[in-house]
Amino acid sequence: MPTQPSQTPGRGPNSPRRVKTPPGAxxxxxxxxxxxxxxxxxxxxxxxxxxxxxxxRLLAELERKQENKG
Amino acid sequence: MIVTPELQQALLAxxxxxxxxxxxxxxxxxxxxxxxxxxxxxAWDHMETFEPGTNMAAWLYTIMRxxxxxxxxxxxxxxxxxxxxxxxxxxxxxxxDHHMQVRDVQSALLRLRADQREALLLVGAWGMSYEEAAEVxxxxxxxxxSRVNRARGRLAELLTAPAPAPASQEQRVDAPLGQSG
Numbered sequence: 008m009p010t011q012p013s014q015t016p017g018r019g020p021n022s023p024r025r026v027k028t029p030p031g032a033x034x035x036x037x038x039x040x041x042x043x044x045x046x047x048x049x050x051x052x053x054x055x056x057x058x059x060x061x062x063x064r065l066l067a068e069l070e071r072k073q074e075n076k077g
Numbered sequence: 078m079i080v081t082p083e084l085q086q087a088l089l090a091x092x093x094x095x096x097x098x099x100x101x102x103x104x105x106x107x108x109x110x111x112x113x114x115x116x117x118x119x120a121w122d123h124m125e126t127f128e129p130g131t132n133m134a135a136w137l138y139t140i141m142r143x144x145x146x147x148x149x150x151x152x153x154x155x156x157x158x159x160x161x162x163x164x165x166x167x168x169x170x171x172x173x174d175h176h177m178q179v180r181d182v183q184s185a186l187l188r189l190r191a192d193q194r195e196a197l198l199l200v201g202a203w204g205m206s207y208e209e210a211a212e213v214x215x216x217x218x219x220x221x222x223s224r225v226n227r228a229r230g231r232l233a234e235l236l237t238a239p240a241p242a243p244a245s246q247e248q249r250v251d252a253p254l255g256q257s258g
Contacts, residue, residue, distance in 0.1 A: 063089075
């Protein structure tokens, strides 16, 4: 097998470098804070979504069954 | 046991948190609501195991989690489309016009390992302590801490890595094959 250094075309010195981050250690606090905020925003958005009709129907149906039993 | 109107209200109020968590559990947004439905039915039938005064949503989450790992995955495998692919969007709902950054986090989350995604969900979104989250996931507290740390690290990595080039023209398929001995 030839062991030439693999040449990646189109990668200049200014191309973004992939930073290998050891898990949980030495993370950029600013980046972490930013990701944290975005996570919170994502969850908040999801929590604000109205409850779909199917679940209202489901609960009504379960209640109806319960009343028929009792 | 009778599911009182108060309990029904609490069930209803927990649905948004359950839906968000179901996406995290499944890793496949289009199946999340089926899982939520399954969990709600189970919870209704086992309401006597709910301790009044405790967190209904957290109780529901443990039921949903159990459903997912025992029944849901099994059934999903049976009914899954032949191609097995899933839509990238979290939901086709009102959150579609959200700006790119949140969508990036969203898709990065779906690329995390399931246990790490869950750790981040419970600690980061639900606001559980490491101890509570460890109890829900039946793992050691140290394991939970490490999952959260790894999830954060991986998320940072995914979000700062250069976007994968769409079908790069550099990809050559005409390279000589079979040179090795």
